Amino acid sequence: MHTEVPIAAYLILAAILFSIGVGAFLIKRNLISIFMSIELMLNAVNLTFVAFAHQWHQISGQIFVFFVMVVAAAEAAVGLAIIIAIFRTRQTLNVDQVDLMKL
Amino acid sequence: MSPETSMINTSNLWLIPLLPFAGFLINGTIGRKFPRSLVSAVALIATAIPAAIVAWLWSVMLPAGAPASISVVSSPWIAITDFQVNFAFTVDHLTLIMLGVVTGVGFLIHLYSVGYMAHEEGYWRFFAYLNLFMFFMSVLVLSSSFLLLFVGWEGVGLASYLLIGFYFKKDSAANAGKKAFIVNRIGDFGFLLAMFLLIRNFGSLDFTHVFDAISVNPDWHGGILTAIALLLVVGAAGKSAQIPLYVWLPDAMEGPTPVSALIHAATMVTAGIYMVARCHTLFDRSPYALGVVAIIGAATAIFAASMGMVQNDIKRVLAYSTVSQLGYMFLACGVGAYAAGIFHLMTHAFFKALLFLAAGSVIHALGGEQDMRNMGGLRKRIPITFWTMTAAVFAICGVPFFSGFFSKDEILYQTFIAGDKVLWLIGLITAGMTAFYMFRLWFKTFFGEERFTEDHSHHDAHGVHESPAIMLFPLVILAILSIIGGYVGVPAVFGGHNEIEHFLDPVFSSGAVAATAGSHGLEFGLATLSVLVVAIGFFAAFFLYYKKPGTAASYAERFPALYRLVSNKFYVDEIYGTIIVTPLLMFTRLILGGLIDGGIINGSGWAAAALARGTGSVANRAQSGNIRSYAGWLALGAAAVLIVMIFGRGLLH
Amino acid sequence: MQLALFIIFGALAVAGALNLLWQRHPINSALSLVVVMLSLAVLYWSLGAEFLAAAQVIVYSGAIMVFFVFVIMLLNAGEEERTHGSRAAYLAGVPGATAIFCVLSFVFLTERHAFGGSNIGGYLSHATNNIAELSEVLFTKLLLPFEVTSVLILIAILGAVVLARKER
Numbered sequence: 045m046h047t048e049v050p051i052a053a054y055l056i057l058a059a060i061l062f063s064i065g066v067g068a069f070l071i072k073r074n075l076i077s078i079f080m081s082i083e084l085m086l087n088a089v090n091l092t093f094v095a096f097a098h099q100w101h102q103i104s105g106q107i108f109v110f111f112v113m114v115v116a117a118a119e120a121a122v123g124l125a126i127i128i129a130i131f132r133t134r135q136t137l138n139v140d141q142v143d144l145m146k147l
Numbered sequence: 148m149s150p151e152t153s154m155i156n157t158s159n160l161w162l163i164p165l166l167p168f169a170g171f172l173i174n175g176t177i178g179r180k181f182p183r184s185l186v187s188a189v190a191l192i193a194t195a196i197p198a199a200i201v202a203w204l205w206s207v208m209l210p211a212g213a214p215a216s217i218s219v220v221s222s223p224w225i226a227i228t229d230f231q232v233n234f235a236f237t238v239d240h241l242t243l244i245m246l247g248v249v250t251g252v253g254f255l256i257h258l259y260s261v262g263y264m265a266h267e268e269g270y271w272r273f274f275a276y277l278n279l280f281m282f283f284m285s286v287l288v289l290s291s292s293f294l295l296l297f298v299g300w301e302g303v304g305l306a307s308y309l310l311i312g313f314y315f316k317k318d319s320a321a322n323a324g325k326k327a328f329i330v331n332r333i334g335d336f337g338f339l340l341a342m343f344l345l346i347r348n349f350g351s352l353d354f355t356h357v358f359d360a361i362s363v364n365p366d367w368h369g370g371i372l373t374a375i376a377l378l379l380v381v382g383a384a385g386k387s388a389q390i391p392l393y394v395w396l397p398d399a400m401e402g403p404t405p406v407s408a409l410i411h412a413a414t415m416v417t418a419g420i421y422m423v424a425r426c427h428t429l430f431d432r433s434p435y436a437l438g439v440v441a442i443i444g445a446a447t448a449i450f451a452a453s454m455g456m457v458q459n460d461i462k463r464v465l466a467y468s469t470v471s472q473l474g475y476m477f478l479a480c481g482v483g484a485y486a487a488g489i490f491h492l493m494t495h496a497f498f499k500a501l502l503f504l505a506a507g508s509v510i511h512a513l514g515g516e517q518d519m520r521n522m523g524g525l526r527k528r529i530p531i532t533f534w535t536m537t538a539a540v541f542a543i544c545g546v547p548f549f550s551g552f553f554s555k556d557e558i559l560y561q562t563f564i565a566g567d568k569v570l571w572l573i574g575l576i577t578a579g580m581t582a583f584y585m586f587r588l589w590f591k592t593f594f595g596e597e598r599f600t601e602d603h604s605h606h607d608a609h610g611v612h613e614s615p616a617i618m619l620f621p622l623v624i625l626a627i628l629s630i631i632g633g634y635v636g637v638p639a640v641f642g643g644h645n646e647i648e649h650f651l652d653p654v655f656s657s658g659a660v661a662a663t664a665g666s667h668g669l670e671f672g673l674a675t676l677s678v679l680v681v682a683i684g685f686f687a688a689f690f691l692y693y694k695k696p697g698t699a700a701s702y703a704e705r706f707p708a709l710y711r712l713v714s715n716k717f718y719v720d721e722i723y724g725t726i727i728v729t730p731l732l733m734f735t736r737l738i739l740g741g742l743i744d745g746g747i748i749n750g751s752g753w754a755a756a757a758l759a760r761g762t763g764s765v766a767n768r769a770q771s772g773n774i775r776s777y778a779g780w781l782a783l784g785a786a787a788v789l790i791v792m793i794f795g796r797g798l799l800h
Numbered sequence: 801m802q803l804a805l806f807i808i809f810g811a812l813a814v815a816g817a818l819n820l821l822w823q824r825h826p827i828n829s830a831l832s833l834v835v836v837m838l839s840l841a842v843l844y845w846s847l848g849a850e851f852l853a854a855a856q857v858i859v860y861s862g863a864i865m866v867f868f869v870f871v872i873m874l875l876n877a878g879e880e881e882r883t884h885g886s887r888a889a890y891l892a893g894v895p896g897a898t899a900i901f902c903v904l905s906f907v908f909l910t911e912r913h914a915f916g917g918s919n920i921g922g923y924l925s926h927a928t929n930n931i932a933e934l935s936e937v938l939f940t941k942l943l944l945p946f947e948v949t950s951v952l953i954l955i956a957i958l959g960a961v962v963l964a965r966k967e968r
Contacts, residue, residue, distance in 0.1 A: 124964075
């Protein structure tokens with residue numbers, strides 16, 4: 045049971061997830077899906093934080109993740125409210141059709 | 148600070164300007180929502196308390212052994228390596244007289260305005276501006292440095308502009324405001340240059356500093372001092388409406404009448420005289436500049452009086468009269484009789500404010516009529532106005548033992564003994580002309596047949612009526628002052644001992660112009676002579692406008708060219724228009740407007756616009772509004788930043 | 801154990817992320833995102849962040865993702881259609897995303913010897929548990945930021961209420 049996993053592996057996993065998040069952001073056309081890809085990117089970054097916290101035996105990385113979660117929760121609340129408002133006025137969630145930059 | 152002054156709470160001095168300023172802020176910001184009574188309460192309190200403080204100052208400084216001046220200094224306002232200006236106020240005897248006039252007459256005119264403006268639009272605006280004026284005027288007379296004086300100087304100009312253009316819906320009022328502002332700008336330019344020269348040569352703008360430097364160097368004469376003095380005279384000529392910059396004052400009558408009384412008769416236009424008197428140390432060293440002041444004053448006095456003789460608008464007669472009287476004060480300063488000039492300034496403030504207010508009362512009674520050809524016979528209809536106006540007319544004409552008699556004769560006497568016989572003669576002739584046009588106004592307004600129609604269907608149906616008590620109270624007070632105001636300066640020949648002269652001694656004692664000892668007999672003779680001249684003026688007016696009305700017109704027909712010349716105000720406005728304004732306009736329109744503006748500036752503008760449009764049309768495609776394309780660019784940018792940060796480290800070092 | 805956990809749940813996370821990418825219906829995407837988050841929670845735990853693992857499950861998968869699902873169902877937006885709104889997203893974005901991935905991987909691989917390995921449970925600086933350690937920092941040194949986050953959440957709630965309210 046003394047198989048060690050290099051920290052770099054976690055970091056590369058995070059990079060993969062982050063890039064998939066970016067790609068999803070670019071490809072998706074549904075506003076909510078785009079929003080979810082943002083959450084995916086956040087999670088990927090959180091993973092790097094935890095990995096580094098483990099590496100340096102520092103608790104600060106985990107504290108940071110905690111705050112990121114709080115902010116993500118707030119952001120999700122506001123963002124989804126905006127999406128609801130957009131859907132009310134536009135009857136669509138397709139970003140290609142929501143390009144006037146106003147409600 | 149001497150031990151006596153430490154007893155005095157000098158911080159009260161700050162209140163004198165700051166209270167009106169607070170009144171301006173209150174009325175100017177939220178006064179729009181106030182009822183009229185509250186607006187007037189704020190404005191009156193903001194002027195009454197400073198007046199009370201000034202009265203207290205008088206009580207402190209009048210007794211013998213009182214300090215010659217009180218000062219308050221704040222933290223530095225402008226501090227450059229070796230040049231410093233503070234917010235500093237100084238009260239000496241000259242300032243005290245000015246403050247008394249400004250706050251006292253100012254308060255009375257505020258009171259009068261409450262009645263006069265009662266039915267006008269923009270009531271709150273009017274009182275806000277009036278308070279603003281009081282603030283700047285107090286700063287002007289209190290300041291102890293040229294720069295702070297200049298702040299007040301510009302500020303009263305601003306307030307004057309705002310109030311002349313108060314009825315801004317009338318083109319004539321708006322234009323008059325602009326004219327006043329622009330003509331004053333010429334004078335201010337001179338003032339500014341004078342300040343630059345002062346900084347250059349004295350390294351300070353503080354009165355005491357500059358004047359002490361001049362006093363300790365008795366060998367300084369002329370040269371740069373003359374240059375500074377002449378530039379200051381330019382400034383004073385603009386503010387005090389002297390030739391050649393007097394043209395704005397007659398037009399300033401477009402403002403409401405209380406404004407004409409306060410700003411364009413009693414206070415602001417005397418700022419020039421105050422400034423010359425304040426800088427007497429400087430002027431005494433430059434006989435040339437003093438000569439210029441005297442000549443300008445005498446010329447303005449007679450020139451304006453001749454124009455006042457043929458005006459038909461009651462306020463314009465008074466405006467030319469103001470210009471003429473200011474000429475007298477300039478003449479007094481020019482012959483080194485500063486105390487006489489300040490004395491006349493004070494009496495003039497009383498009777499000219501009264502004349503304007505009474506004229507306002509007449510206009511009010513006639514429902515806005517200002518043309519004297521449509522007045523007459525008002526003596527019985529508005530008796531209180533008539534009697535107060537009579538006191539003022541007698542005072543300005545120099546009827547013996549009224550205030551104007553003492554102050555004007557003092558000026559003429561001082562001019563005579565200074566050796567300027569020509570200037571004295573001009574002053575004497577002006578006195579006759581003054582009597583003529585003032586009695587002409589008096590007869591045309593109050594005597595003879597009634598030439599007005601009583602179908603004014605304005606705010607009340609009484610037709611011609613006496614003004615309300617709140618307007619009459621200031622009239623009565625000012626009438627009393629106009630009658631007795633001269634007794635502070637009764638010369639020895641009439642059994643007085645000219646208190647005002649002694650009162651101002653601490654300020655003017657350093658004046659190098661030694662008064663040539665005149666004899667009492669000479670003084671008495673000159674006074675008699677001027678009374679005779681006044682009588683001639685009176686009888687001319689009496690004959691032409693009371694005994695045989697209409698003869699004046701026949702005289703006018705006999706000398707059509709002369710009459711036309713005078714009644715068209717010597718075509719000065721037209722001459723200025725031809726000589727200055729038109730070439731300037733041509734130059735600006737053709738050279739500046741056509742070539743530089745149209746060609747170079749607009750051309751470069753077009754070029755810049757074309758460039759911006761070109762790049763914009765490219766950049767425009769980037770601003771699609773599509774979130775995904777933004778995200779795409781963002782990803783590319785992030786990648787670029789990462790690459791630069793990781794691989795560019797070697798490049799950056 | 802650590803390696804097994806990493807391989808299983810790392811693969812699961814990548815699969816979930818890719819599924820999020822491919823699915824056309826937002827509900828499917830949301831569910832696959834929940835899978836990603838749960839696998840990440842396991843990875844957090846294996847890296848010695850027990851509290852964060854719990855928080856990830858409770859807050860992220862439990863609250864935030866449920867909120868997403870709730871909104872998706874509320875709006876009933878259906879499948880997304882393939883529109884062509886933006887060429888820049890492909891021309892600039894895809895190379896950009898690829899470049900980010902390549903650069904990050906390159907850096908992590910070249911520097912991999914600088915990082916150590918990881919054992920299960922992680923290394924705590926002293927013999928307390930992870931939660932005690934976290935809370936000690938959070939409630940002493942970082943008390944003010946921690947309190948400010950509550951204000952932030954309050955503002956977010958108010959903003960959400962204002963934005964999503966029906967216009968009268």
